[in-house]
Amino acid sequence: MIAHYGYKDGSGDFFISIDTDKCTQCSDKPCLEACPEKIIELFTDDYDDEVVGIKASERNKIKYTCLTCKSTFGAGHAACIEACLLEAIEHSW
Ligand code: SF4
Ligand code: SF4
Numbered sequence: 531m532i533a534h535y536g537y538k539d540g541s542g543d544f545f546i547s548i549d550t551d552k553c554t555q556c557s558d559k560p561c562l563e564a565c566p567e568k569i570i571e572l573f574t575d576d577y578d579d580e581v582v583g584i585k586a587s588e589r590n591k592i593k594y595t596c597l598t599c600k601s602t603f604g605a606g607h608a609a610c611i612e613a614c615l616l617e618a619i620e621h622s623w
Contacts, residue, residue, distance in 0.1 A: 564610055
C-alpha cells in the first residue's frame with residue numbers, strides 16, 4: 531500500500547509517500563534514525579505488520595519541518611530518501 535502523508539495549500543502539494551509493503555521487508559528501518567526532525571514513527575498496520583509513517587502531529591507542517599533537511603541534502607536526496615535502500619519513500623515537492 532502507498533500511504534500519503536501531508537497536505538496541499540496555495541503554494542503547492544506537500545506529501546511524503548511511503549510504500550509500506552517494502553517496510554515489511556525492511557528489518558532495520560534506517561529511516562527512523564536518519565530523520566533529523568524525528569517525525570517518522572513506527573507503527574503496526576491493520577495487517578499486524580510493522581511499518582513507518584509520518585507522525586500525525588507533523589503531517590500538516592512538513593513543508594516547514596522538512597525544509598532544512600531538504601535544503602541541506604538537495605531535492606530528491608533528503609535524509610529519509612537516502613536512508614531507504616528499498617526506495618520506499620517519495621516526496622511530492
Ligand atoms: S527505510 Fe524505507 S523500507 Fe525501511 S522502514 Fe523506512 S521507509 Fe520503510
Ligand atoms: S525530509 Fe528530512 S526531516 Fe523530513 S521526513 Fe525526511 S528525513 Fe525527516
